[in-house]
Amino acid sequence: MIKTLGPLLKKIAARRILVIGDVMLDHYIWGDATRISPEAPVPVVDIARDTWTAGGAANVALNIASLGATCTLAGFVSDDDAGQRLRQILGEHRITLLPTPGSGSTILKTRVLVQRQQLCRLDRESPPAAYQFPAKTAEALLREEIAAADAIILSDYAKGILTDALVAKVSQLARAAGKFVALDPKPKRRLKFRDLDLITPNRRESYELAGLEPAPHEPYPAEEICRRIHRAHGTRHLVITLGEDGLLLSTGGKITRTIPTAAREVFDVSGAGDTALASLVLALSAGAVLEDAAHFANTAAGIVVGKLGTAPVTAAELRTLATPR
Template identity: 40%
Template sequence: MLSQKVRDLQQAGNRPNILVIGDLMIDHYIVGEANRLSPEAPVPVVNVRNEFITPGGAANVAQNLLSLGAGITLGGVTGNDADADRLSDVLKKEGIDASAIFKDATRPTTVKTRVMAGSHQLVRVDRETTHPLSADLQKAFIAHAKNAIDAADIIVFSDYNKGLFAPELTQHLIEEANRRDKKVIVDPKGLDYHKYKGAYIIKPNRKELAEAAKTERISNVEQLQEAARVILKQTGAQYIVVTLSEQGMAIVSELAYQLLPVKATSVFDVTGAGDTVIAAMAYFMAQGLNIDEACELANHAAAIVIRQAGSAVTTVEEILQDMESR
């Protein structure tokens, strides 16, 4: 029984080391009340009651892994600014190794500011630059990442299309990982999946898969398999894991297809669910479980977080309780 297998692993006390490389950002929330319109323009006036930040992007994947019990090294690029210092402070307090994060003075740290009236988002303001890293910074990043790759049990790429995963840099990182026999799991973004060539697993959602495979839509199993095989051929990946929202997730390889039905009993907020899925997959595969087992557990993890508001995280014990309650 899978739940007992996981409990045995937990009792053994193994703590996998996972390297997360990706686009780093800050989620900044301004929360208040809006009871009137401005006399200057037909927009709400927000009376601010609270303001806070949380790590976003690849840093949210790291937080999910930390909650599951992994040791984390986080790699990426920020600006050389006060927001980078704020992010670094939060990561250090949480016990995430941020030694593989570089600062780039030519870009700001990515910040997404959401203005909320109660639970309603009124506007989002983004501060970001998405140009690729300079050639010198790419070389420095690769050189520094080698030690982190050596120490990792598994590697996660969290691509938010903010400039880190330029094709040349992405390929260098995958080659370094494969040279050391380390599996790379990719949460992709954008239309060019050739840059992920050599990755072990690529995890798009349905819309991302359709766009990358250049198909108009995916509305049935046959279309999903056909699109996934386009990406398998492009990248040489062993598996494409497709998240399907209310339908669960599908695991596609050259020889097999498996649908894992959704485990959610209710859906409140899907924000950050993709980060939870890839974190759970990486954690359980680093513990020695196979892809089917890891995806089954990730499916339960997603069911837990989408019942909560915002980017939530979960624990192994909560996943086990969710499995055993069904």
């Protein structure tokens, strides 16, 4: 990948990607805890600072923009404080936001970190029905965006925006326009989809998509999982993220390659899947074959897990990593 990194990043910078999915704001409270509360047996956190970044589908968009491509994001953002902050972050990265209909609050995940360790997470969100995006509205809003994009990413965090009807409509519009479509699924929602170009489940999600239960002390049934997922969903490419075991690549239901992890030191896996998805789609839309795209994505994700908190990878970081020392 190092030999082709420069030309690939140049091609990526000319890509235009549309991301549709569950948008959220990630909030981090950084501090220290040296005493126990007299009110309850819990630590007292002395707060040092607060930071905010894009999360969920917005983090996918952030990774795309950080790698130099143009990105449009379709997702629900309210007019509340979290929504205003998220809009500012997206604007700073030149990400165009297409607000979708909805009546809920902006999804906000607050993580409390003490001495670089996560103490707890606080979630603020509305019921899934508040974020649903009617297919008719989607067609009117997205038809031109899909036609202008080089690829479409569906980022599902099981919060409600991606429904069977929306996925079917986006797939229909994309096929008519000859566009590449990728999905990062959350199988617990049993979302219906078929004949997409790429899906990127993790190990646990791959079991769910295949209709299997993990067996303790048994090896990962890679061949059966790939065969079952292809039979059920007809996906062209399947890339399963296996954590410390790297990436498993499958085309047409058959395993083509396993790529070892590129992570050097793992601090936080938050957002690594978003980085892998964004990098894969960018590389594939720029003309890379699946194996080369997977190496690129693996390297990008390896950088991200070395950071604490949700954070994107940048083209500069990739170039630095590829520069001989």
